[in-house]
Amino acid sequence: MPAPRPLRDIAVVAFAQTDHLRTTDELSEVEMLMPVLHQVLASTGLKTSDIGFTCSGSTDYLAGRAFSFTMALDGVGAWPPISESHVEMDGAWALYEAWTKLLTGEADTALVYGFGKSSPGSVRDVLTRQLDPYYVAPLWPDSIALAALQAQALIDAGDTDEPALTAVAARSRASAADNSHAQLRGSVPRGDYAVRPLRTGDCPPIGDGAAAVILAAGERARELCERPAWIRGIDHRIEAHGLGVRDLTDSPSTRLAAERAGAFERPVDTAELHAPFTAQEVVLRKALRLDESVDVNPSGGALAANTVMAAGLIRIGEAAARIQRGDSNRALAHATSGPCLQQNLVAVLEGDPR
Amino acid sequence: MPEVLKAPLVVEFPFTRSLGPVQSAFLTGLRERVVLGVKTVDGRILVPPVEYDPVTSDDLRDLVEVSPTGTVTTWAWNHEPRRGQPLDTPFAWVLVKLDGADTALLHALDAPGGPESVHTGMRVRVRWAEERSGAITDIACFEPYEGGKDGTRELTGHDGQFADMVTGIVAPARLDYVYSPGRAQSGYINALVERRTVGERCPSCRKVYVPPRGACPTCGVATSEQVEVGPRGTVTTYCIVNIKAKNLDIEVPYVYGHIALDGADLALHGRIGGIPYDQVRMGLRVEPVWTDGGRYPDHYRPTGEPDADYDTYKELV
Numbered sequence: 001m002p003a004p005r006p007l008r009d010i011a012v013v014a015f016a017q018t019d020h021l022r023t024t025d026e027l028s029e030v031e032m033l034m035p036v037l038h039q040v041l042a043s044t045g046l047k048t049s050d051i052g053f054t055c056s057g058s059t060d061y062l063a064g065r066a067f068s069f070t071m072a073l074d075g076v077g078a079w080p081p082i083s084e085s086h087v088e089m090d091g092a093w094a095l096y097e098a099w100t101k102l103l104t105g106e107a108d109t110a111l112v113y114g115f116g117k118s119s120p121g122s123v124r125d126v127l128t129r130q131l132d133p134y135y136v137a138p139l140w141p142d143s144i145a146l147a148a149l150q151a152q153a154l155i156d157a158g159d160t161d162e163p164a165l166t167a168v169a170a171r172s173r174a175s176a177a178d179n180s181h182a183q184l185r186g187s188v189p190r191g192d193y194a195v196r197p198l199r200t201g202d203c204p205p206i207g208d209g210a211a212a213v214i215l216a217a218g219e220r221a222r223e224l225c226e227r228p229a230w231i232r233g234i235d236h237r238i239e240a241h242g243l244g245v246r247d248l249t250d251s252p253s254t255r256l257a258a259e260r261a262g263a264f265e266r267p268v269d270t271a272e273l274h275a276p277f278t279a280q281e282v283v284l285r286k287a288l289r290l291d292e293s294v295d296v297n298p299s300g301g302a303l304a305a306n307t308v309m310a311a312g313l314i315r316i317g318e319a320a321a322r323i324q325r326g327d328s329n330r331a332l333a334h335a336t337s338g339p340c341l342q343q344n345l346v347a348v349l350e351g352d353p354r
Numbered sequence: 355m356p357e358v359l360k361a362p363l364v365v366e367f368p369f370t371r372s373l374g375p376v377q378s379a380f381l382t383g384l385r386e387r388v389v390l391g392v393k394t395v396d397g398r399i400l401v402p403p404v405e406y407d408p409v410t411s412d413d414l415r416d417l418v419e420v421s422p423t424g425t426v427t428t429w430a431w432n433h434e435p436r437r438g439q440p441l442d443t444p445f446a447w448v449l450v451k452l453d454g455a456d457t458a459l460l461h462a463l464d465a466p467g468g469p470e471s472v473h474t475g476m477r478v479r480v481r482w483a484e485e486r487s488g489a490i491t492d493i494a495c496f497e498p499y500e501g502g503k504d505g506t507r508e509l510t511g512h513d514g515q516f517a518d519m520v521t522g523i524v525a526p527a528r529l530d531y532v533y534s535p536g537r538a539q540s541g542y543i544n545a546l547v548e549r550r551t552v553g554e555r556c557p558s559c560r561k562v563y564v565p566p567r568g569a570c571p572t573c574g575v576a577t578s579e580q581v582e583v584g585p586r587g588t589v590t591t592y593c594i595v596n597i598k599a600k601n602l603d604i605e606v607p608y609v610y611g612h613i614a615l616d617g618a619d620l621a622l623h624g625r626i627g628g629i630p631y632d633q634v635r636m637g638l639r640v641e642p643v644w645t646d647g648g649r650y651p652d653h654y655r656p657t658g659e660p661d662a663d664y665d666t667y668k669e670l671v
Contacts, residue, residue, distance in 0.1 A: 025534040025536075028538065031536050031538065034576055048574055061529070064529060064531035074567055074569040079571060120532055120533050121530070122529070125437075129529070136490075139439065139440055139490060140438035141447060141460060149449060153474075156428065193431065193433065196469055240408035242400070243458075244401075244458030245457045
């Protein structure tokens, strides 16, 4: 059954991201975020007062700073009061909320941003706090450990092996050589085991950064952008929270989200996948049926820059930017949240025929 | 650029969580060295057991005892254990499908033989903690086990009813940070060391924000021009505090107020002293009182000047 077409044509018309850096001590979160907000507004000629809806994604746990999202709003210029919302998730889910807002017709433009400052804390440990608080979180299994359990399951199933994982990392960081914002670029050693079978090279860099996107509906999108990246479909799905209930070698939630987004109706030429760990790309390629004809993560993906709470939004932004530049006609963007690809969002973007 | 400040920050909290009936039975069982699963609508046994069916979302209540022995379904070698993890020597993270269960439980495997001794499919059994309270950590870890189905003891066919059921857990959580407040707030704090209060002016609307956060919340642009304000100011509004705060050595009642320092376009807050609490009023002119070694004004006291006209501070109330 083909996926239903969205009620309104909505497009990504602008995208900006910071450089992703290991530390940004000299910047508060709003100081880090503000330049990308200004960049997307400037590229469309919009002012804050022209934006119909604003939505952001972030989490206070990263920097240990309470209500950081309200302080980040200082960078938007939210006075007189604006229509605004926040998700304690990656900015990709903030984009989903903004997209639904635009579908209702209550707004024609939306500003979406995500930011994360992981440098003040230990993100491996911080992410344990999102786990089942009764049976899992008291054991403090860190994010690399859980990804390593998934990687070993894939190796045992014959879906990959350590050299193949190393190749995923090498290809990603080679692609990132052209991405000036990326944190790990070019040749990066495979490194020692972090949690076996994953080596340090199989893991994403830890960084601080921010990203912003502007969405616009219908003719407004064409006014603001020469080649809007139309969101033909977007959907997100979640799996059972018990790790032992899931088949870690597969991602049925990604597949279902992709079906609902219409991803399988025609081939895509580009896929921006949010796979922070090498083995997760293996899972996603399988779930999304991506073959060698698809350019996967030309930006370098999350293995090159993985600012938590922005990296998923950046996948959508990178895919859209490629369409705007004319390098892609139909692209898939994916974002993930939670341990071992717990929750997945898929968007399909297209440019007008040229 | 002036020195950017950094300081350790520990966020620590003992989360007290109540348990549903299935969780309560499972964790009480661990205390009594019994492992319980729950039967799903389609007849599978989930361990650890959950309150709702992950597929159909039906209520699940049918508890079934499973064996403390099982099989590793995937593993990962952790050569550098981190704080809070089950073992402080190198160990394997494992998902273990216990005999009688259809799903796997996450825990640690103590494998003295190192990573070469661990493989998917290996047989393991529960090592119980010496002291058990009704928590997932009542399983100290798993250990390799070469015996049969259950060499430790016979299953009792337990139904999950125990005397003195565990109804909640306390899960301590601690995260350590090294916090930096960024450029603007570092400037503010550095100036306080010299007993000066500095704000930042918005280049667009010209308002002076104290304390500065680096951005004008009205215009959404960076502030950078430092402006010294005060030291005197005007009480724009206040409240009388009648409840003594824990760890605060101030006698109640006392007054806490918003104070617009001269030259500032945003009021900051502070305690107002040196005047009976019932004589504090809007418009009262005050100045900071510093104590030796204090890193910010201890409180503000009246200057003795005539009260400010309402019109001079009405925009700041």
